[in-house]
Amino acid sequence: MDQLTRGLMYLAGVYVLQGTVRFFANLYYWRHRFRSDPDMPQPPHHWLLGHLLVMAEITKELPLDVHPQVHLPFLLEKYGLKDKGVMYLDLWPIGKPMIVVADPNLAHQAAQVHVLDKDNDALDFVLKPLSGPDNLVSASGQIWKFWRTIFNPGFAVQHLMTLVPGIVRDCETFVEIMEKRAKKGEVIDLEKHTTCLTVDIIGRVVLDAELNTQHKPHELVEAFKSQISWLPPVNSYNPWTRWHPFRPIMYWRNQRIMRRVLGDMLDRRFLQRDPMLSSGKRSKPIIDLALETYLKEKGGNIGSMDEEFRTNAITQMLVFIFAGHDTTSSTICYIFHQLSHHPEKMARARKELNDIFGTDHADAARMLTENPLLMNKMEYCTAIIREILRMYPPASSVRAGAKGTYLKDPKTGELYVTEGLTVWLASLPVHVNDNYWDNPREFLPERWLEDEIPKDAWRPFERGPRACIGQELAMIETKVIMALTLRRFDIEAQKQPPPANGVNEVSGEHVYQVLAASAKPKGGMPSVIKLASRII
């Protein structure tokens, strides 16, 4: 053995030894930390495996492919922690140990009083490959503030209303495509279609671009979808899929395509900047807001964009595309799903639309284009959207616990430590807790019109300064889609084959939420689509 080989073997040995020492030190630290406090609200803790056994148990009772947030209400109930609304979970080394916050008041403290920073360890494995570092969703501090201040005006209702005509056009395309499929009585992958629609809308709102993915694939969106498909699967412990050797190459390839396409769009708008700044055009896409601020800072008279700004602006466009499409597309699917099981609620929604837009459903597009404010009259439809987001929140918030930051139980005064932990503000367990909602597993849009909604107990967009910037856009586009489609189609979700453990339902629901970057309807919700009987 020559000297070089010996040297390399020595280095490898040191590396392995270091890793082993670190592994056991962490193991000891976390297991000891969770066991040393007898009052810590948590499921039974194993001295060696922490809560991994508890998770393995719950996995047998629920579908194997279910989204991790769906486990939470069952865990809280099973281990008597539902009333406390808080649960510590030690999943190390599979995941970072965490405190699950499932109480409205404690969530209020974390998001609105302490305004905890985002947990980059937990977010970056999804958001970095999709958008890049320092994106608006996972950034904190000054970087986050800078971009949020730039984009806030673009997401204000007043501004978004100016974009409604474009949103209506994309929805009309959706209707045309769905009509063709309905006439053939086909089974469609509904989520695929609603995703193309929401991507087209977000492309228009953010980039002023006609991505037109409802008709044909677009390079940017294909690379984006490929990137999502390469994300490591959280529910799988198969080392081949978790640490796939091709993943870094695919990440690099897709990022290159996405950044090139968006960079070209940004450059084009930069070149057109003079008319853009002087036009006083009311319906500005988000991309122009970034450029305007930049140009104002630079005094408006510069030949080229600096690379740092360009890179960061592209990152923000990517994060808008990610955060702005699949959350809304799943919401639309679940609206159709629940209404198909509640004909009396569908009838009430259709009647509301008839009362606002007249009985010829084709008029809704024109009327909304001329007067977007008509959607403010869609009270029952709005109640439906709120109810769907209560039952099927597509996203949640993960924050970083901090030294000296405690959450205080308002009833007992007990203090919950957050230091070193992920703080998971999971809205689902709050949304289905019968301490706050009557019959929480039932679809009851009427509760939004008749009942008093408990304070802070509805948080699908989270609350506080880090609440979803796109929540008004999501409400607007969902209302437009409802106005144009509810009276035209009957859509019914098909049952799908069970996952490997044979469990195919969650509380009687077969279209349960699975993890695919966000929480989405299982299998893309394959559905039978028909023209609604009154227009056949």
Ligand code: HEM
């Ligand atoms: C039904 C639709 C939507 C739901 C349920 C939803 C939900 C959420 C949630 C839970 C957060 C995390 C807040 C936190 O960590 O505290 C968030 C953040 C965010 N969402 Fe949405 N979202 C939706 C639609 C949209 C749309 C249409 C956009 C458009 C661009 C968007 C852009 C963002 C961005 C940029 C953030 C980060 C905001 C920040 O940290 O300043 N979302 N969203």
